[in-house]
Amino acid sequence: MKRLLVLGAGTAGTVVVNKLRPRLDPAEWHITVVDQDACHHYQAGYLFIPFGIYRRRDVERPRRDFIPAGVEMILGQIEEIDPERQRVALAGGRHLDYDYLVIATGTRPVPAQTPGYDGDAVGDSIHQFYTADGAVALYERLKSWEGGRMVVNIMEFPFKCPVAPLEFTFLADWWFREHGRRDKVELVFATPMSEVFTKPVAASHLTGVLEAKEIRVETDLYVERIDADAGALVAYDGRELPYDLLVTVPVNMGAEVVARAGLGDELNHVPVDKGTFLSTRYPNIFALGDAAALPTSKAGSVAHFSVEVFADNFPRYVEGLEMLERFDGHANCFIESGFGKGLLIDFNYDTEPLPGKYPLPGIGPFSLLQETVTNHWGKMMFRWVYWNLLLRGREIPLPAEMSMYGKER
Amino acid sequence: MPIATIAGREVSLNDEGFMTDPAQWTEEIATFLAGQIGIDPLTDEHWKVIRFLRSDYTEQGETATLRRVSTLAGVDTKALYTLFPGKPARKMAYVAGLPKPKGCV
Incomplete structure (x- = not known):
């Protein structure tokens, strides 16, 4: 019996076991997925929580609901990855041996990397929306905030x-604006x-949108450091x-356990071949989703498209055959822009986001790099698509490979 | 694409003056390019950073970010801002004859 071990049951880890279980003979392959907690988060939904559009219950579901029959799911803290012995240690002393390992442990906000990001100011004048708890705390803060200068900043890429x-x-x-307070708020990005x-x-498109909304940009x-006082x-x-x-x-940094195993770069993301996700160091370790150091977006769409490529390649790879598919870095993202509108971008390693229509050339229904109502509804409907189709590995009519049709140079 | 003669060698540059072929780079060119952006002379600390960038680029195929340099080359970010004032990521790449760092999407 060969053993495939997947670390992390987020977007990439969940989709990969759903895609691979039907492709790997159950008589030959045992598949195990490990995660540290029981709750799957629709992370794209955090954005809407501070504004009361989503609540916590809209973005959380039990992980087990998305793990298919025939895949063993283990809840536990991953303590150590030992690539030489092909073994993963969990808290409490349990060991899992593997023949092939998929690292899908994601990336996470690490406030402690910034001096001054601590103390009483956190949750008062300092907020973030990259965790459910953070997004809910910001919702509470915005409700009673009187106004002043709000700075939205990015610490690191x-x-x-x-x-x-x-x-x-x-x-x-x-x-x-909806709450009649825009004149009391200065917005800085x-x-x-x-x-x-x-x-x-x-x-340049987005700079225009920022200017129209009277948002100051600091590049x-x-x-x-943060001087909270x-x-x-x-x-x-x-x-x-x-x-x-x-x-x-x-x-943002990848999991500590990746760093301890010597598998990470300076931010604990795993260096991999950008077309196949194979570790640059071990021939039986892959990294998928945000955990991988890829020169494209860390995003659910990338996790989804890359797993499609990986799932076609993996059954060939384990038979000693060449991996035929190569990931092109395809990403697409809805950009919610307020007032019931949104933009959409679609791009890959080589082609930057361009205007046009998506996914059907000339028809859409979505418009690339333009603010439309349809784009907004696409984003709002995507939560349903995520829970019901994407995570379960079902077909979505969006090809993994980016297409130039419908785009305007 | 403009071609310039620097320190006796022909080098191709892009619109912003960055070298487009890292193989054309020499230490004499680095000294000249540094002078162009007001860094004169290049000290041992500068060279430590430049040599790290060059060897890391050979291995990775991409220009190291500030965080990568500060983590792996042993020169902290504050020092990088002192050595290459203003926009260190761009200036380091410029002097080392490498593309400016992409700053992933």
Whole structure:
């Protein structure tokens, strides 16, 4: 009996066991997936919690509901990965031996990486929305906030869902207008990059949207520390950006256990071949989803598309055959922009987000890099798609490989 | 694509003046490029960073980020801002003859 062990039952880990169970003979393959807690989070939904659009119950489901029959699910803390002995140790002394390992332990916000991100100010003047608890605390704070300068900042790249801080800022603009408080709020978007987005065409579209919404942009702000007493971000170049309410994207890092095993880069993400997700160091270890160090977005869409490629390749690979499919870095993201509208971007390793229609060329129904009502409904309907189709590995009519049809250069 | 002669060698540059072929780089070119952006002279600390960037690029195929340099080269971020004032990530890459870091999506 061969053993496939998947670490992490988030988006990538859950989809991979759903895709592989039907493709691997149950008489030959034992599949196990491990996660540290019982609750699956629809992380894309955190964004809506601070504005009261979603509540916690909308983004949480039991993980087991999405694990197919014939896959063993273990709840436990992963203590150690030993690639030489092909063994994973769990808290409490249990060991799991494997023939093939898939690391899908994701990436997570690590506030402690930023000096000053601690103490009483956290949850008062310093907030983040990258955890359910953080998003709920921000919802409570916004309800009673009188106004002032709200700074939305990014501490470090890469981080998951790279459009989320922009979306948060757009939604904040909408929400304060809806509540008659926009004139009491100054909105500032601060990023360590020289542009508001990493890709030029999308950056210029999004800069236009920011200007129209009267959101000030502060670029090249690489934060050294938070001075919570003064209420300011202090940058390495000496600049200080004062805030009354800070909504930050903390430094994102992969799992500690990845670092302890010597499998991570400087942010504990696993270096892999960007076409096949095979570890650059071990021929029986793959990394999928946010856990992998790939030059594309850390996002659910990437996890989904990359697992489709991986699931086609893996049964060939274990028979000693060449992996025929190569991932192109395909990502797509709805960008909620407030007032019931949204944008959509679709891109890969080589092609930046461009205007056009998606997924059907000329028809859509979604419009790329344009604010439309249909895009907004696409985003809102996606939660249903996520829980009912995507996680369970069912067919979604969106090809894994990006298409140039429908895009305008 | 503009071609310039620097320190006796022909090098191709992009619109922003970054070298487009890392193989054309020499230490003399680095000294010249550093002077262009007001870094003169290049100290041992500068060279430590530049040599790390060069060897890391050879292995990884991408220009190291500030965090990668500070974690792996033993020169902290604050020091990088002192060595390459203003926009260190761009300036380091410029002097080392490498593409400016992409700062992943």
